[in-house]
Amino acid sequence: MAFEICFSVAMLFSLWLAAECDDLPFEVHQVECRDHYVWAVVELAFAGEDVHFEAVDETGIHPITEEYAAMCGYTASVLPLSGLVELRSSYFSCHTENKDGVFKLNFNLLVTHDGHLVRYNFNKTCTPAAAWSPREITCEVNYMEVSLRNEVTCSSVKMADDWNDALRAPYTSAVSDWQVVFQRAGEQSMPMNVSEARKQGYWFDLMDERLVFRTPYGQPDSFSTEMSGVPVEVVHATLFSRQSWVVIMVDLVAACSMDEGSYDNGYIMWDIPDMLHPLVSGIYDTQVNVGVNGKLEEQPVAEQRGYMVEKHNATVMISIPYNAEGGYRKSLHLMGDLYEYYVFHLYVEQISMDEDDVNTRLRFQKTLATPLLPRPVFTENRTVLEDRVFTVYLGDVPEDVKLTAVQLNGHMYIVPFINSSGHTITEVVHDNHTHDYTVQVPFDHHVVTEQFSREDEAIKHMLDINFTLTVLPENEHFYHHTSVYALTDASPPEFEANCSETGIIFKMDHRPFDYLWFISIGSERLTPELAAEHKYNMRNDSQSLVLEVPLFTDGYQYKNISLKGFLGTFEILVRDRNTSEVQRSTVKTCPFTRLEFIFCSTDGKMTVAADLSGMIPPGDPARSNLMDKYCGPREADETRALFSFPVNSCGSTVRLFKENVIYQNEILYTRKLRESTQLSDNSTEQSVAVNVPSPDRVVVECMYPLSGLHRLFSIYRFESDTVGVGHITTSPSLTEPETTTMKPTVTVTHTTPPTRRTRRPAVFQPAFHPPVRYVRVSPFRYLESLKRGKKKSLFLFMINLKASQFKKSLFLNLFSTGIKGTTHVKANDKHV
Template structure:
């Protein structure tokens, strides 16, 4: 699963559905409010190259660089098979105007090369979540982890020794400001204030009703482990504030499956996540799994109709999707022969309920792909000798591949053929996203090799065909060779033979 390869091809695919926005030409921008994030997509055909984004609020303008995006709750992905660049912004992203955790307003600048000129467009969108916030929510984005918890204080039924150790450390602190302490494998970091933590890439925010913690992947205070054989990245932050003899302490845990996906010989892509990623994200009473693609969940009957399978084995949730199922994207490529790969933009939700009936909602975005799969085209000789014409079918040609030329016994003919040509080529479209070509060449055409066989008392006809096909939009060529032979009956062969001798 080499995603660098996936994102490195076809950067100028141009199929993007139109969605109108003030100040932006038709067909180049799409903005949507989703359950837990805002999404904006810009067509590659519009921008000419990867566009750039800036977040805007009353304090200024902030370029969304790779590092800044991971810290502030933004993700920018080039999706060449869909023909656009996608920006996703958490509802708790740094520069979002938040009203009571119910109304979120986003303001962005889009910089793009439009018609050969650098242009800046001002964009804004106001969103309201369609679902109420759960007591605890975890987001596993492609570049960061985010957890938010309801800021109301509750008393859990089970208190562990590690919790009391954290309380002791917090109570010995001499400051009343909020501080954070990271815990990893029975080790605790030295408490630090939030401004110092922010310098190391950690972001904490207190909204009207929620406490938010966000971190890029691979931070020094996060750690990798295995849960039921599945790799998991985890970060455990304890936030506390001492007021006189009272200590207010909140555990913030983000845990995300880092399974890269696999592919089996039966044509299924598979992805795994533990049912319970961490004791503080326990699902002892109930675990519900919802699956989706491209950022939207599917109704269960729709998922089943597409062949999506969700199974639970030994504390692990396993998702299997046929590589050619609806919702994915297919691409041809050439490495000597013709290959293909399939890409899915997975969107997964786990709803966990612990022994205190506290609900945790975990959402995960991942892009995963098959390895390169051979996709051979084939030829079928459909020639009927009595018709005195070669008829050869070239089949199983993918939608993103077209026939550019054919060489007939070394003579090149571009497609489509000229009206004066005696050859004919017809495209045949199939409902399974493939097509084919039927080539017809008369036996007596000058390009056909003729040889009279005294043994068979018949004229033998030979045609070597070299097809030149190209993968779109790169115009990357590959070749397919076929050789066919036929023979005519005695009388007609002799007549043809004498004609050839005379000329």
């Protein structure tokens, strides 16, 4: 914005006013005509604190300095609490144009923008709505002003003799020019003309209808006194002039209450005497009206706001609630604490009526402030334990104080929080010019510290919060600290489970209170010894426990078994240290694929997938079968077959050993061979069809420990405490093939089989089972008791014994707890 410096040239005033100054933007200023002065304000953000005013009239430009303002009737103030720069100008100020009761005022505002000085002009024309009282006294913050009507009124009060003596000197020395003397404590100064008085800071002016006298506070000719216990500053000037044989004398007395105000029990109080000075106000009648910021309030409004005017003896006491509407509040940080104070620009009108029914209207502009009042903010723990979220309320924060940062257990976060921080903060603004904040932090947030309380046997979640609050606009920081904690039941440890190609991996991070529980696989406690026994890979250090469970080790459960694969499930239990009750379970199910596998379940079922591609001669896996040719595969593809059958069926054999019992079966092909046979008696060849098993076979077997058996055979069901260990073995046939009935003279010639493939090693593949109390493995009734006998006999008796041979004939009852090695059963039963 372009600007030019305004020059004080009277001859070019009108041209300069139009061309040299910018008009003050309408949106940043306000000008009003009030009852005895012009009120103008400019936004502080626009003007800045380094602002100056100039009065402009036909004689030129007059800078309004502090001294000049007090003498000429101006009051300029920077009001940071309201964000304004204020100028009050009396209608009788030095450079006001007054014609027929119409007052015109012109001003310049000087501000600095971007390092450059800029002048803005504003003006106002006012016609006061209310009529002037015969005597008007204004007590501004920087000057006193008295204006009198030009009509001379003779008082009916009889003057004292000393007063007449005091007037003798002015009377005898009076000249035609106006002169003035100042009187104080029975003394009077030497007469001086008006021009000399102006040099000393006094202003006298004779306007169209009124005589005006104005003086700053603290002049040498003023004096202080007390009226009804209230300090009062008084200036008593006598203006006189001799016109022929008549001397005209006018008493111009200004008296203002100098009470600084007080604060008590939540009220700001200010006192004025009912009679400021005998020559100023009488005691016949007095009326007091109160307002703020240069405006009087109607009586109902004043009462609603809590303003009180009370008269005690000869003193008028004005009381205002410290936080009443119309005041300004400011926060202040001092010595690490937060304080506040309130400022009121009090406006009081006192109307006094003397015995001659002459009104004296006194107007007071007084700025009152409370002392520094402690203003602590407070915090409140509003945490709901079930939500597992710390909720901390910071309340009663003044509107000029902002929360700028929050420190959570040493971690600093700037307000507002980012959405990804995991914690939140909300602000609520209230009508009483305060606001509050609510901080929420989940218990499981990484900043929250946890500690096990042995006394409470609970987890103690702790959060230390340090709020950084900033006082505006000074940007002064202060801090408010609080600590909260919450007790929750100690939660059992939790495992993280992941699938791998070879099994399932479980991981648990250690906590200080994990000793309240123990880990088990089924009913067995997890120890390094148990892990070694079951071939688990366990790593346990100060940070975490890692358990790798290979496939087919103890504890697995299998389902959805097919040639495409199966699902393996493993479960880890967390049990209470004292009661062994299960507190938490971590179950992980993973898909697996294997070319071959075998499962021996606790209910006596063998499920096996075997690769038959290496059998000689090759065949269709779908046409393979077990020892019982009616037991075919449940599923087959080009090279493999899947069988699922009870271990004591489909031609299985049972072998009993010192500590184990083994169920064995074979997967084979059955084919018809055409062979030529030569009859010895007539050398005639006959073609005889014989069924010959394949020379190669796949042997499958399940081995169960006797320690887990309570009953070896049962006609109802098979049950075992543990799963069996499965083997898949490819080997040559050990059993001679059975042939059809032949005549004795016929010689059977067998076709020589092709070369057999190399024997594959046995694979041990355990499976998971639920715990049971006993096992029944035979489809026969059991004997009533075991009888002593030779161990060797029973051992030989059980070797290579086919399960089908026992049907309807043999009942054995072998209790695993009584078997030591191989036991001989005495054959006293007629079936044995």
